[in-house]
Amino acid sequence: MSTPTPLSPGTPPTTTESAPDDGALGWLRALGPRGRRAFAGAFGGYALDSYDYFTLPLSMVALSAYFGLDSGQTGLFTTVTLVVSAVGGALAGVLADRIGRVRALMITVITYAVFTVACGFAPTYETLLVFRALQGLGFGGEWAVGAILVAEYASAKHRGRTLGAVQSSWAIGWALAALVYTLVFSFLGADLAWRVMFWTGALPALLVIWMRRHVRDAPEAAAVRERSAEKGRFTAIFRPGLLRVTVFASLLSTGVQGGYYTLATWVPTYLKGERGLSVVGTGGYLTFLISGAFTGYLTGGHLTDRLGRRRTVWLFALLSALCILAYAHIPAGSDTLLLVLGFPLGFCMSAIFSGFGAYLSELYPTAVRGTGQGFTYNTGRAVGAVFPTTVGFLADSWGVGGALVFGALGYGIAALALLGLPETRGKDLA
Template sequence: MSTTDQPQVFETAAIEDTSLAAFYRDMDTAERRTFWACAAGWALDGMDFMIYPLVIGTIIAIWKVDAGYAGLAGTVTLLSSAVGGWLGGYIADRIGRVRTLQFTILWFSFFSLVCAVVQNFDQLLIARAVLGLGFGGEWAAGAVLMGEAIRPQYRGRAVGSVQSGWAVGWGLAVLAQAILFSAFPAETAWRWMFVIGALPALLVFYLRRYVKEPEIAAAARQSRSGQQPSILEIFSGPILKTTVLASLAATGCQGGYYAVTFWVPRFLTTERKLSIVSSTGYLSALIIGSFAGYLVGAWLADRIGRRNLFLTFSLGAIAVVLLYTQLTLPNNALWVLGFPLGFFASGYFSGMGAFLTELYPTRLRGSGQGFCYNFGRGIGALFPFLVGALSNSTSLANAIAIFAVAAYAVFFIAAYALPETRGRVLHAEA
């Protein structure tokens, strides 16, 4: 009888010290190395993804691309990352988390360099699509690696703190934009942005030397005695309900995030009439709020639980998106609102990695977590395209609000229907 056919009885660990930094103080050397490797990987991942939204206005101007078609490159990247995440998670269940992480990082770093030398938008579209395969696989392998390497009482804070690396990467992308667009003409600066996106490849040297496979994952693969799980097993038995609801939750949280963050740079330079360089301060407020949201979300994931974190932040995100896009406010007020917008539109991600890790048995964890998160990423990938297309018939602010609010509503409903998993102990059963 397979694990998915048996009733699930879960053991939970008591969470005594709820301070944010408790997990790091109590880490051993191997856990800290894994933590920093995954944090750096996620930061560079975030930097690589956010480069395109930052240069989309330049590409539209240089190649005379329609806004909806330009948004399609972001959508295609995310759609292909959905496939890459599912496959990456499945491969991680078969050959290991660390080996899969190394391969996927090299993959999307190489294709970021390809993006830097393309000669027209169609070539860029293809390069971003292929890059997305590695982009999605990297998250799947890294999130499972972190979830299994950290003790259950600290898992929410540790995985959530790694998630904050995305805001750091976003900040690095904005900093690179300010420097490169000041030093070079726009026609070449955007290409150097994609060159910067190849930096994650350097992380592989650290992974090979210092990061080890989690014992629980190695034991699970060894106990299978050559019998590998089916890639479709997450759609069978009682696991199916978990997969459906978790996929909907991931769709809502990512659809809302991409509807906001992908188009806010364009919103500031068109409807708010800011230059690329002067918009940096507004994006900085958004990024600082995002970073704070990740850290607070990481703390709350262990303090109040994963579900309560999702419910609170989805409602907060709806409220702030409406304020940011629907009120006629001076630019100074918009700058202030950037902090809570980034805070609520990002902080719930701190609970997602740990939550998805805890929903699945070890033998299916990579497949389940990789599929659900990246299914959400794939459907959420439609939102940059849909927002761009709708902005042709209404304001960009209205388009952002419509799709973001709808996405966060789906997130709220799915999270409410899923169980709480805080402190769940993981086992090496196949």
């Protein structure tokens, strides 16, 4: 008689001869039916989160012309989004620990969808800035809550690649936004096109309807959370046993996201403004960048299970910094080289994120997992927002391409932060 294989919460019994974690898609089978529905909800939520986020960077040139903005003012859009997202992420994390992962996830999706649509109706720069800030409330919480939901279903063996697959949905949302941008700005005048881009942000409402009917929290993790006296207590992540983790995890998030959002915010402007590419040309270059990102998310997820969380982040922090320096110093007229380097740039700056969902989930106990992950990841977003804003102000004197090198500093901060964090590969979250 065969011996039962250890399973993740919600996975039906099986035997060693038909172990659910065998094969290329074993990580998906190991989730079980309920876990796969949770995966689909988190995957879709993060893809649409990405789509709604990129409606702004892709429309930046049109917005600048419409409202008569300088580089500093346009950079402020990203800053307020990311700063407010820290508040939204912290609140969503506490909610996830108190009312459950799925309910908190639906709240975040509805929030970012409503205020993305509202941006399309903004009559002034100031109004748009306020709506974008409010969009950040939902944007900040979605990833952290969705990642925890899936992490608590995933097996320890496959948690890195499972969360890496969730992370890859960011590239899909980015690609969808780039496609819609190319179509909308090709057929409509720029003054209307940027509004239409924001109006398409209503799509996530359909996902919420499906999630409400089909997605549930992982039973074992939910039971542990309900029994805890510290459930959703914000101060718990600053007590002696967790204070060091909270500080260094926040620094890690700051460095990685400072580098990433510098690129995500300014590469479209760099390609169109300084390289003189058309809308279609910019879309073509972004195709290489985004395809590299998608491949990077999946590859990074596998590596974080094989090499460990810390080694994978160290590797891609170094490679991302080198790619930024190379990309920003391509000689004028070398458009083919610009195109080719877009793939490794997207690959490295995305692969470093693949282990984040697993790593941050494993650093905190079940009762405050949402609180800890929501706070550290989104504090990184808020402080990391200084990077794209600094690039915006430096761009007037250095040029966008020259100022992009500031993003490499973020990856150096991330590498140093790992010195204060433990390796968690293989940890059981139940």
